[in-house]
């Protein structure tokens with residue numbers, strides 16, 4: 355019987371349990387519930403009321419306030435962790451030790467050491483460890499990645515991101531840890547480059563020591579510069595990225611309902627100075643061409659991501675957003691926090707693309 359059960363799990367279906375039914379958990383629960391290759395066995399939250407509404411929508415799914423019970427009582431193969439960041443390491447570690455595959459929310463952990471611990475544990479036990487870097491599975495981001503990889507944009511010059519609104523002030527993490535993981539994970543996925551230095555500045559206006567406005571600059575060896583503006587204190591919501599290449603430039607506006615990506619055939623051509631006179635006249639010539647907004651795959655990112663997680667669990671394939679991707683984002687976040695506290699530029703020798 356146990357053998358038959360194992361066979362079922364390995365070949366066809368993944369039995370899943372989700373912990374954390376606050377703001378984000380229900381999105382994961384819905385997508386796991388709707389996936390044909392998943393049996394959502396149980397959900398867990400310390401606060402029973404958080405599960406009540408969900409219980410009505412998913413009557414066949416078991417509910418528990420006890421995480422130990424989630425791991426032991428429902429025959430689950432994989433755990434999805436949608437709890438606050440400071441709990442990720444403990445809950446993921448416990449799940450891996452219990453032999454469960456893990457999908458953990460962003461940011462993966464609070465420290466580089468915690469990430470490395472989970473990566474080692476998953477490797478040792480041949481378990482899937484994946485981080486929910488949702489935007490990596492978004493049609494717009496996948497399109498930009500395609501353009502960068504194919505060389506359509508030319509050499510990448512800069513990556514510029516703004517993610518601001520009148521946001522929900524968190525009580526345990528600053529705005530960098532809350533919002534920047536999205537943009538850093540997109541940059542990591544698209545550029546596949548090793549950052550060299552990080553500088554961050556920010557300010558706290560709520561009197562709790564947690565920055566609510568911040569600016570992070572990331573420099574790379576090959577003259578690529580990236581900048582991130584994150585804020586909970588903006589009167590307007592902006593979700594915009596500019597990615598500049600030597601051939602074309604892209605604007606990704608996540609709030610645009612249809613034309614989220616616009617590709618501009620614009621740029622500059624730098625003339626080689628033939629004489630001192632030319633040097634002081636005009637070194638830069640402008641190239642102004644067409645703008646194109648490509649058709650995007652509008653499938654919900656989380657749906658694709660959940661399906662990818664299921665594939666990885668069933669086949670043992672490493673996830674696109676694996677533990678290493680989670681680690682790289684946490685390394686930048688930690689460096690940004692150090693820079694926020696000291697005002698100093700952080701040199702990153704250890705961050706490398708896997």
Ligand SMILES: NC(=O)c1ccc[n+]([C@@H]2O[C@H](COP(=O)([O-])OP(=O)(O)OC[C@H]3O[C@@H](n4cnc5c(N)ncnc54)[C@H](O)[C@@H]3O)[C@@H](O)[C@H]2O)c1
Pocket residue numbers: 373374375376377378379398399400401404419421436437438439441459460461486487488
């Ligand atoms: N991928 C995304 O786009 C996205 C969006 C929002 C939030 N998130 C991430 O999701 C995670 C959760 O964020 P949220 O906004 O949903 O938080 P939340 O506070 O709304 O919900 C967290 C839930 O976890 C429960 N919980 C905490 N510790 C628990 C434990 N030990 N056992 C059982 N339940 C426990 C809490 O009771 C709460 O209901 C965070 O890591 C956040 O960064 C990701």
